[in-house]
Amino acid sequence: MASACATSHPPSDPNAVVIDGVSKHFGSVQALQGLNARIRFGRLTGLVGPDGAGKTTLMRILTGLLAPNSGHATVAGFDVVDDNDAIHAATGYMPQRFGLYEDLSVMENMRLYAQLRGMDADRNVELFSELLDFTRLAPFTQRLAGKLSGGMKQKLGLACALMARPAVLLLDEPSVGVDPVSRQDLWRMVQALTDEGMAVVWSTAYLDEAERCDSVLLLNEGRLAYDGSPGELTGRLAGRSFRLEQVGDERRTVLAEALDLSSVGDGVVQGAGVRIVLRPGAGTGQITALADRIAAQLRAVPARFEDAFIDLLGGGPGGTSALAEGLPPVQLESDIAVSCRDLTKRFGDFTATDNVSFEVRKGEIFGLLGPNGAGKSTTFKMLCGLLKPTSGEAHVVGLDLRRATGAVKGQLGYMAQKFSLYGLLSVRQNLEFSAGVYGLDGATQRARIEEMIEIFGLQPWLSSAPDSLPLGYKQRLALACAVMHRPPVLFLDEPTSGVDPITRREFWTHINGLARKGVTVMVTTHFMDEAEYCDRVAMLYRARLIALDTPDALKRGAASDARPDPTMEDAFIHLVEAEDLADVARSEVAA
Template sequence: MEAAPAVASAGLTKYFGKTEALRGLTLDIHPGRLTGLVGPDGAGKTTLMRLMAGLMRPSGGSLRVLGLDVTRDAARLPELTGYMPQRFGLYEDLSVLENLRLYARLRGLETRSLQEHFDRLLGFTRLAPFTERLAGRLSGGMKQKLGLACALIASPRLLLLDEPGVGVDPVSRQDLWRMVHALTAEGVAVVWATAYLDEAERCDSVLLLNEGKIEFNGPPAALTARLAERSLRLVAPRQDRRAVLARALDLASVCDGTIQGDSVRVVLRRDAARAEIQTLADAVEAELVPVAPRFEDGFIDLLGGGPGGTSALAERFGPVALDAGFAVECRQLTRRFGAFLAADRVDFQVRQGEIFGLLGPNGAGKSTTFKMLCGLLKPSSGEALVAGLNLRTSTSAAKSRLGYMAQKFSLYGLLSVRQNLEFSAGVYGLAGAAKRERVAEMIEIFHLESYLKASPDQLPLGYKQRLALACAVMHAPPVLFLDEPTSGVDPITRREFWTHINGLVRKGVTVLVTTHFMDEAEYCDRVALMYQAQVIALDTPAALERQAARPGLEPPSMEQAFIHLIEAVDAAADTPRGAA
């Protein structure tokens, strides 16, 4: 006999004023199973999680969690549930152990009798060597592990994780998965909201929300099965992959496409014939072969397809020309913070019109390197050049030639969306009619009309990122630095960003990007992998994947190559995994 559901709802609704965030949800979530929660920005994922945690009351319908009514029994839910929100409230000036003790007290637990429990959680999360480290000094992956440990303080029967993998590198995500699978094996019901659809594909069941409604509820394989014979690859086209992808995405028969290795992967619309895509394959001298569909293919298809291949942003850019030999140069770039070495003799060159990826685990030195290249941090030694200008001696001139989108949203919360756009235009020297025209273009291109009077803090994440990108490209820079530009946004918004990036590069713009989405690394011409403050590998994505290849096995993904290269360094140095 199957156990009673951990969560059961019937006709569940939730209103915020006149906005209906959830529309009549009926669902069951079972113990001992991992349930993925996916959907575009504003779909209702976080609202549903907060209702299950007892932090909100439904507007209508019923919701029972572990047999308790969330309205009548909300006070009892914290004893039985663990909730890790998107922005987990760690106290950065407290140590790892002090955070655990604080959360135990907040749950009403007697901390003096919990040392054995703390030890188990620290071992489980591999944080035992770091108990005295301040939470603010942990890498992104370690912060997420500490957040998970705090959510597990009360040994919950239902664990709610709201995008725990955002901003976390593949090695740390492996640890999170290991911990979650151990919990479900003990009978815990785990709900994992995620923007990484390869994670959703590994769940026992998936709930796909869109505009507050359930679009799909079931095993991931049931959705991918709908894509049989519709997922195809154009293998090794003779033309530039980005140009081929743009042409494919503009075909009426194609609903989605991405770059994958030396190929272009496409998904046909339901009932579409292959004639158009076969004609394109013939034109670019590529072999057209069927491939196994992915959950991400089904997600994009179910929501009506991606944004197409033409970038309205790139259409407004004129051709970019640089006189310098390289668009960007790092020459033995080094940065120390006291005794801590954050970047150690980083050395590479980036050609004009290249997408250059900077990858690495949390804390590897990527963002530090980016900030030195943007003139936001002074190197301890070495040189950084942008468009041939040395950032040490020509800082202002170099900054005028670059655009920078920070990893953490860094616009001005006290200014409205329009005021942020106007301020950025003014900072970059635009004035008068040119300023008004450029601001109007950004509003149109990024669909910001409905949010002009709002503060950036009030925007959905996807629109925050659109606004940040708009401000970074306001002055049409020839070099663009994007530090995790799509972290946490839904796959359709990511497609939109990469359509813009690919379009800009075809105009001659040079793009440096960091990302934890390994499929995005496939868009890069070359990738530098950083680990422990150094560049440990630099090559094309396909070449790095070949380094991880094994005879008789399927070709490795970029994520597998990433993990392989990190583990190889650890093995050579005999460094315990997780100590970075």
């Protein structure tokens, strides 16, 4: 791949990017404040921080799309303001919403981007071939971009960003909404590029990704909060990370109690246990007493970069959900809230969901995992009554979706993967519209809307259009619209995709609180640590259900001598690879 991606002459200056005193404001909003940093060639640099920290603003300055109000920055030796044309040639940029033309094929998109770069597409057949081999898209050159999976779209975006052999590659959250298998492919490609000397800046909301970077820049409120290796920041938490083990069914209650302790700064459910991080200088007395009271085992565990990130920003949001506190306990006639049997959906010759069967208990958090295109969203839409199954049956709170779709919709809340918000309406109008759709009116409607505004901090945004909101607030608004009518069943399709870890903690505080009140929650996610928050996880692959068990049981199934303590991501990849081998064996038997 060297000929396709490496610069023509090796750089004499080891610094690919130099940022000196860069500030940027939009009206009264200070997006960046006196930023100073260096990014080196041949290294992968992670750019992390909460929503609104200034990550995308910095990316756009480095690509010459925005000019700083003060200070200056150079990329590959070129000033981002004075040498703007050279900056566009020296950088490859893949924004959060990459502009693929969905009605064009893979090859047509690549030819178009070559032309936009001033290249003669007909004279660059060899370059196209190398990029297609590098991204493993060669078999799909004639497929329309709109028909690609999320992971394949990102690979095509990367191929287009590499078109002009940039010296510096800027990737703004390239793995959002991408499954672990596709993420591995992206990592493989980026590692090859840095090995050849390219500087790669990877903005990410996945802190396990940041942990794999050579160095990280951590932004908070427009300022640089940390600049160094992930390991150095993680090392600051030595002796402060613990796990309460064998907690069992009470782990959400235990987590809420732990987060209310003055000595605890952060915590999450982790399989059958609870992971907690102590505040700086805090002793273990309170958590030891908690462990003794609930007869749990307290064990010190290695710190993670995510722990260090949350700690640096002051800790998590706490364990009490104001949303759940005001909710009466859910009462259902049956302990089974959601069920499906032999659920199948075909679109022409394509089978999106193939004979899927499972049951979800009242108050259970049930995770639906799988690679992009596995059938997760299709299954969700059938269970919500938004898609009619080709065959099979599904029930929600005892109602048959084949005959009672209208009645079912009032019993569930649905937060779509792509926000089900109305861009022409303001935030307040979206809340009012959703309340009306779910039959709330009069004083009840007004009270519920005010409750959502207060719980989710929407007051400053009420007159704004949803598209103008930071991502975290878009997600809060979408969740508010889904839960305002207090449904006993909640469907969340990638609810935290792209948001920062602190906002994810806030969402899961609400989800855990709702489950404790008896709300049944079905959730899809590509954050593998979030899969550990679930009671059980169903794994879909190629439209079929290939595994259904607790997170801990799925991890045990992936254990080996080489990997005695696998992660959920390891379990995910193990299941996919095992199914691929089983498919090969079935094909050989059939032959």
